[in-house]
Amino acid sequence: MNRAYSITAAELAGRGVNDIPPELLSSANLVYSSPATLAFNSPGAQGFGVKRAGLAVPGSVMLLVAPACCGRNIAALGCEASLAERFFYLMQDDTDIVTGRHLARIPEAVKEVCESCEVKPSAVMICITCVDALLGTDMERVCRKAADYAGVPVVPCYMYALTREGRLPPMASVRRSVYSLLEPRKKNPAAVNILGFFSPLRDNCELYALLQSAGVRAVREISRCRTFEEYQMMAEANFNLVLNQEARYAAADLEKRLGIPSIELVRLHGTDRIANQYKLLGRAVGAVFDDSEPRRQAEAAVEAFRAKHGRRTFAVGEWLNADPFELALALVRYGFAVSEIFGTVGGANFVYVKRLAELSPDTRIHSNLSPTMMYYRGRDAACDVVLGRDAMYYHPDRPGVPWNDERQPFGHAGVRALFEALSAALDGKEAAR
């Protein structure tokens, strides 16, 4: 095991989704936590992990109930995002983690936290970890008790890393948590929620205009809600648009509790596929969407990139705002080459692997988390442009775009922005030479 494992798209597709090699499965190996993987290997390590995501509710604060080790990195998150003042910690000691006696202290701690805030928080989000997963803590009950005692809504956020590949992974669960405070309200047929992300879509995303053209007057995202009252308005939505499958569980919960149905869209990078998805969305909501202008702009950006930089060869990582296999497939369909993908293959994206196998059979697929990635050396890779922060880590000498901004790209505007960013990166790199 002294070289990085990889497999071609053709080989992988030939084996089928039920015979993915163990080298690509994180559950079968030790997990390599290289700098390329920190954002997603740990449910709270960087970016929007459970801790930061739980604070999406406006005016809320978070009480992390855990051993010290679980809250350590918040110092970094807090500095980056000015969130430090919204985090509080109830530390568990050795006896707590075995007996669960810390549970009795939670109501008092919640009250003390609220009293220490200059403005009373709208809610206290209680983040619990693997410890309480193993203790089998009924945190819903504890939260009810704390809410009664402190006079503030108290919501559990389950940062159970142990269940990452289970039925309800932490990032799906926390999405349910942040919408759980919405209370029934009269429906507004002209209101829609966008679910899926903890930061807004880019302002120029055509989805806003398309919904407006169908008569929608209020498009709400939790990250754009400045106050708890604005957040509560999300309960009046006629339907939810789910843009990230990790929000499915939250959407199902909202349908059950508030009667808000949902429609799921996928983030795609082929303009024909995007157009088709909008057509289907139009049918579902009884409207005809005209996406021709944003589509033209996206295709012009692709063409401008191709005209200036030629048929480039990409390496695509997974620490970016896209599914790497879908993005790689779109690049290949645009006429570019993809030499390697760093990604996690599963049932949801295997369809892209199969299509890649037809169009680009020699594309090599690596698992970021494989212990063999310790031996990965990118020097000999064929790529000359890189997408994703992880891929940029592997290829620090090649021009690239991290494409992991907090503002979320989507639709034609996302494709356009991606190729504009790629052009800027290549222009910058070539100018530097």
Place this chain on the structure above:
Amino acid sequence: MKSLLKHLSPFAPDQSGAVSALFEFGGLIVICDAGGCTGNICGFDEPRWFTRPGAVFSAGLRDMDAILGRDDKLVAKLQAAMQDSDLAFSAIVGTPVPAIIATDFQALKRMAEKRTGRPAITVATTGTHHYDRGASAAWVELFRTFATERVPVEPGTVGVLGASPLDFSCVNAGTHLSRALEKEGWRTVRCYGMGAGLDSVRTASAAERNIVVSPAGLAAAKHLEKTFGTPYEVRCPWIPARTLDALPRIAGSNVLIVHQQFAANALRECILSIHPGARVTVASWFLMEPEFMREGDFPIPSEEAFVEAVESGGYDAIVCDERLRTALPRSMRDGIFDFPHFAVSGRLIEEV
């Protein structure tokens, strides 16, 4: 409430200390967790990770692994990762998950050694203690496992125990400590874990003396004294220049230093050399060895206690990591001099 942090964030935990101690020795380190602890260690507490990522892995435990105690599966994964590699040993570091399910680390050690054919170290950290406890346990295990042979003492050779970026907020602390000791006349300085590798550990008995620069290194020094008769002394020969440069500006005669105990003691001597009449008290959130405390020195058990101690102490100046300022009421935030402590704030200093 004693266990509540309202202004500070948690300090580096024991598992980070263990990994920090073992980081540079060329072993395969497995953190016995589901992924989150490893993310915190590699992504935050081990600043060397970003420039020199090594063989640090998460066990990738899932709920059923924990519930069923699948140690055999963990060892099989470890064996696969060690295969065909030139990694000298494996180390398994505990977290809250094995603490809850009462993992038998001794059994894990035996299983790992048997399956890999190479030495294994286990450190039963729980994630609930501070970094120095984990580092201390890791140092002892490292020397117990590898420093088994007595070699002739080499005059002029000194060992440094207890150095880590968590203690000194500097990835080059080993170089600074070595330079300071070379200036004292030592010909060969072995700064374990920050420059000196596994071969130096194997021949640890060659050191004429060991210098213990943080409480985390004390247990290992005692072990080496007991095993090989190597004497040790407790002192910290290097303090960051930026902290020393600020000392002449300290006004008043009642000073509190908050840091790891041995660095704080060293700084006390520096302050007393500038302000001979000053009353200088040392306090620490971390291990406080009674034999190296002076009258008035005290441990800090909680954020609440820290505020109370500062309120009642009437200090003219506090030398501590600047991050601690946020724990104090605004009226008490004057007269703070920065003495960075990575285990507190995660801040690094750059000293050439």
